[in-house]
Amino acid sequence: MxxxxxxEIKTVEAPEGVEGAGFFATSLEKVVxxxxxxxxxxxxxxxxxxxxxxxxxxxxxxxxxxxxxxxPSFSPRQADLLMxxxxxxxxMAPIVKQVYEQMAEPRWVLSMGACACSGGIFDSYSVxxxxxxxxxxxxxxxxxxxxxxxxxxxxxxVQDLARNESMRRRNAPEYQALLESYNIK
Amino acid sequence: xxxxxxxxxxxxxxxxxxxxxxxxxxxxxxxxLFGEATFTDVEEQYGLLSVTTTRExxxxxxxxxxxxxxxxxxxxxxxxGINYPEDEGKELGxxxxxxxxxxxxxxxxxxxxxxADPVVPTLTDLYNSANWMEREAYDFYGxxxxxxxxxxxxxxxxxxxxxxxxxxYPLEDGTREDKTDLFxxx
Amino acid sequence: xxxxxxLAGTHKIIEEAAAQRHGQLMPLLNDFSxxxxxxxxxxxxPATHGIFQNILQMDGERIVSGVPTIGYIHRAxxxxxxxxxxxxxxxxxxxxxxxxxxxxxxxxxxxVEKLLGVTVPKRAxxxxxxxxxxxxxxxxLICNSILGVDTGAFTGFLYLFQxxxxxxxxxxxxxxxxxxxxxxxxGGMERDMSPVALDKLRxxxxxxxxxxxxxxxxxxxxxxxxxxxxxxxxxxxxxxxNYGFTGPNLRAAGVDYDxxxxxxxxxxxxxxxxxxxxxNGDTYDRFIVRNEEIWQSLRIITQALNNLPEGPxxxxxxxxxxxxxxxxxxxxxxxIYHFKIVMxxxxxxxxxxxxxxxxxxxxxxFYLVSxxxxxxxxxxxxxxxxxxxxAYPEMAVGTTLSDAIVILSSMNVIAGELDA
Numbered sequence: 001m002x003x004x005x006x007x008e009i010k011t012v013e014a015p016e017g018v019e020g021a022g023f024f025a026t027s028l029e030k031v032v033x034x035x036x037x038x039x040x041x042x043x044x045x046x047x048x049x050x051x052x053x054x055x056x057x058x059x060x061x062x063x064x065x066x067x068x069x070x071x072p073s074f075s076p077r078q079a080d081l082l083m084x085x086x087x088x089x090x091x092m093a094p095i096v097k098q099v100y101e102q103m104a105e106p107r108w109v110l111s112m113g114a115c116a117c118s119g120g121i122f123d124s125y126s127v128x129x130x131x132x133x134x135x136x137x138x139x140x141x142x143x144x145x146x147x148x149x150x151x152x153x154x155x156x157x158v159q160d161l162a163r164n165e166s167m168r169r170r171n172a173p174e175y176q177a178l179l180e181s182y183n184i185k
Numbered sequence: 186x187x188x189x190x191x192x193x194x195x196x197x198x199x200x201x202x203x204x205x206x207x208x209x210x211x212x213x214x215x216x217x218l219f220g221e222a223t224f225t226d227v228e229e230q231y232g233l234l235s236v237t238t239t240r241e242x243x244x245x246x247x248x249x250x251x252x253x254x255x256x257x258x259x260x261x262x263x264x265x266g267i268n269y270p271e272d273e274g275k276e277l278g279x280x281x282x283x284x285x286x287x288x289x290x291x292x293x294x295x296x297x298x299x300x301a302d303p304v305v306p307t308l309t310d311l312y313n314s315a316n317w318m319e320r321e322a323y324d325f326y327g328x329x330x331x332x333x334x335x336x337x338x339x340x341x342x343x344x345x346x347x348x349x350x351x352x353x354y355p356l357e358d359g360t361r362e363d364k365t366d367l368f369x370x371x
Numbered sequence: 372x373x374x375x376x377x378l379a380g381t382h383k384i385i386e387e388a389a390a391q392r393h394g395q396l397m398p399l400l401n402d403f404s405x406x407x408x409x410x411x412x413x414x415x416x417p418a419t420h421g422i423f424q425n426i427l428q429m430d431g432e433r434i435v436s437g438v439p440t441i442g443y444i445h446r447a448x449x450x451x452x453x454x455x456x457x458x459x460x461x462x463x464x465x466x467x468x469x470x471x472x473x474x475x476x477x478x479x480x481x482x483v484e485k486l487l488g489v490t491v492p493k494r495a496x497x498x499x500x501x502x503x504x505x506x507x508x509x510x511x512l513i514c515n516s517i518l519g520v521d522t523g524a525f526t527g528f529l530y531l532f533q534x535x536x537x538x539x540x541x542x543x544x545x546x547x548x549x550x551x552x553x554x555x556x557x558g559g560m561e562r563d564m565s566p567v568a569l570d571k572l573r574x575x576x577x578x579x580x581x582x583x584x585x586x587x588x589x590x591x592x593x594x595x596x597x598x599x600x601x602x603x604x605x606x607x608x609x610x611x612x613n614y615g616f617t618g619p620n621l622r623a624a625g626v627d628y629d630x631x632x633x634x635x636x637x638x639x640x641x642x643x644x645x646x647x648x649x650x651n652g653d654t655y656d657r658f659i660v661r662n663e664e665i666w667q668s669l670r671i672i673t674q675a676l677n678n679l680p681e682g683p684x685x686x687x688x689x690x691x692x693x694x695x696x697x698x699x700x701x702x703x704x705x706x707i708y709h710f711k712i713v714m715x716x717x718x719x720x721x722x723x724x725x726x727x728x729x730x731x732x733x734x735x736x737f738y739l740v741s742x743x744x745x746x747x748x749x750x751x752x753x754x755x756x757x758x759x760x761x762a763y764p765e766m767a768v769g770t771t772l773s774d775a776i777v778i779l780s781s782m783n784v785i786a787g788e789l790d791a
Contacts, residue, residue: 074417
């Protein structure tokens with residue numbers, strides 16, 4: 001049976017600016033921020049159980065493509081958001097770092113699940129106790145595994161970060177110092 | 186009971202536990218094929234016959250059981266290592282589980298050997314599934330399988346220099362700084 | 372059609388010419404053909420379900436050799452288990468085959484019950500059967516829908532994941548969690564199946580077969596799908612047995628070994644179900660066997676639901692089963708048992724037990740050595756994925772890269788179970 005209601009589609013509101021006939025003047029940062037925030041392409045670095053919850057988030061029930069993450073890109077060169085989902089063992093750590101280094105700026109990292117945030121329940125010799133030991137993390141989503149609603153909340157926090165980020169941030173000395181502290185070139 | 190009553194009492198067949206009967210058959214087969222002296226510590230725990238033998242005999246026993254047509258214990262379910270640091274001369278062990286799919290009989294074989302000389306013959310020529318299981322036992326316990334085509338670590342990082350499942354080594358990572366034992370009750 | 376016949380004639384001519392050229396060029400290219408490309412497939416790659424690496428040597432598009440490397444998610448389950456009391460190990464078992472956590476949980480509980488000598492009442496056993504079959508269905512749904520995605524068909528994945536969401540709702544009613552369920556207790560279940568759970572289950576049993584039939588109509592006789600998967604990665608029954616295969620992969624090769632039928636546990640002998648087997652163990656057979664197993668699992672759930680007996684949902688084992696909170700606050704013995712169970716004062720018998728259940732991927736075995744303390748002395752998991760993944764190079768060598776991806780997908784290798 002066809003649903004004849006017209007869906008109420010919520011679109012992103014235009015930023016503050018001066019509007020006139022045929023032109024719209026606003027600040028470049030706001031436009032760039034809006035564009036970046038609403039088109040975050042995730043790189044699903046799914047290692048274990050959180051990956052299955054991400055698949056559920058990607059499915060039609062929770063659907064992160066509503067938030068602009070329409071295309072999960074498995075190529076780091078084409079992704080904006082590295083979502084590390086699942087336990088990172090020490091054997092896997094160099095690979096996470098390599099994938100992070102291959103991503104182009106601006107890039108954000110979302111650490112999903114207790115294992116990626118801090119090692120989780122696996123306080124053992126072979127598990128890296130949190131990916132923030134090797135790469136800088138922007139948003140932590142705790143849970144084991146976090147519900148899809150929590151993942152979407154984390155994604156929205158990354159959207160806030162992307163929307164409000166200064167365009168100079170990635171070239172600023174503080175950011176360079178941050179990368180230096182992780183030994184990332 | 187008076188003698189007349191016991192004579193008149195009907196013959197009640199003592200119900201034999203079918204599992205015990207099966208295990209007795211397996212034990213008889215083992216003794217017939219390989220001799221009684223090869224097996225010590227014959228136990229039956231929770232319905233599963235468990236025998237201990239030595240590393241010199243294990244390959245022959247498993248090969249013989251694979252060929253045997255009477256019970257056909259020709260499926261290697263799993264094998265794992267074990268560490269009893271208190272048993273002098275028998276600190277390490279390997280435990281093999283065999284299964285006969287046609288007759289639904291399982292068997293557990295154990296061997297023990299000293300940690301100073303942890304050498305055991307490989308089963309890769311009999312069972313292809315033994316390949317990675319032996320690598321895992323090497324990785325975890327340091328058991329060296331002679332004749333294994335590729336005995337390197339499988340689950341841990343390759344440059345790890347100790348065998349973590351041995352009882353002497355701790356579970357946690359020794360280099361972690363943020364979880365102090367004081368707060369975690371260790 | 373006349374046009375096609377004319378074109379077919381042209382195609383033959385082109386092929387003959389190409390073959391002739393090939394014959395002329397091949398000796399010249401002989402040196403080049405020996406140059407093999409090394410392709411690093413993984414550990415992070417969209418087509419590997421979970422992280423494991425295959426270093427492939429390829430001659431053009433053909434795979435000449437493959438070396439798998441695993442351990443990228445080794446979390447030392449067996450070592451952790453030596454330091455956790457029995458009821459805390461359930462959370463570890465969740466995370467092995469995380470697509471079908473209830474099977475792992477309940478299999479572990481059954482192992483401990485075997486060690487302790489606890490008999491679980493019939494109602495709890497039937498509830499366990501329902502949850503395990505639901506878990507098996509969800510595991511097969513993931514495998515088959517992802518196999519579809521790997522061959523390029525994304526829609527089946529979306530349809531089936533919607534059904535998985537409904538099963539998650541049932542899990543939430545029974546145990547509170549969606550994926551890593553930590554379901555059940557030693558001695559039974561932690562709570563009875565509420566009326567809401569039973570209603571949701573009945574509604575799902577009505578809606579799911581429709582979606583499953585739609586999925587089958589999209590894939591089973593789909594020409595493109597069949598061209599991709601028929602005769603891809605076959606394995607003979609003898610080889611499969613030698614490699615230690617169990618589960619749908621072995622049944623696709625023709626051997627009807629199912630732990631539920633051979634060593635029935637938790638009242639499986641009360642239910643009537645068939646064991647689907649394939650013929651030549653190729654990817655198509657594995658796909659169809661999993662589909663058929665979903666139908667058989669639906670049968671079992673329906674039988675269990677219709678015949679669900681009344682009674683307690685847990686055993687009368689106060690030494691091992693945590694008493695309910697009202698009892699703990701009012702009853703002295705319950706308080707003492709609660710304290711002893713949580714603080715680990717209750718010891719287990721000394722012994723060794725091996726118990727296996729039919730997991731989503733095959734015989735999931737638990738070998739538990741207890742020395743009488745509150746934690747196991749040794750716990751070894753017989754993980755089916757770890758054992759049958761060894762056969763992957765044998766199945767993939769000689770095929771093209773796209774076939775190798777499809778074979779990997781159809782074997783349903785779950786990295787959590789592979790590395791443990």
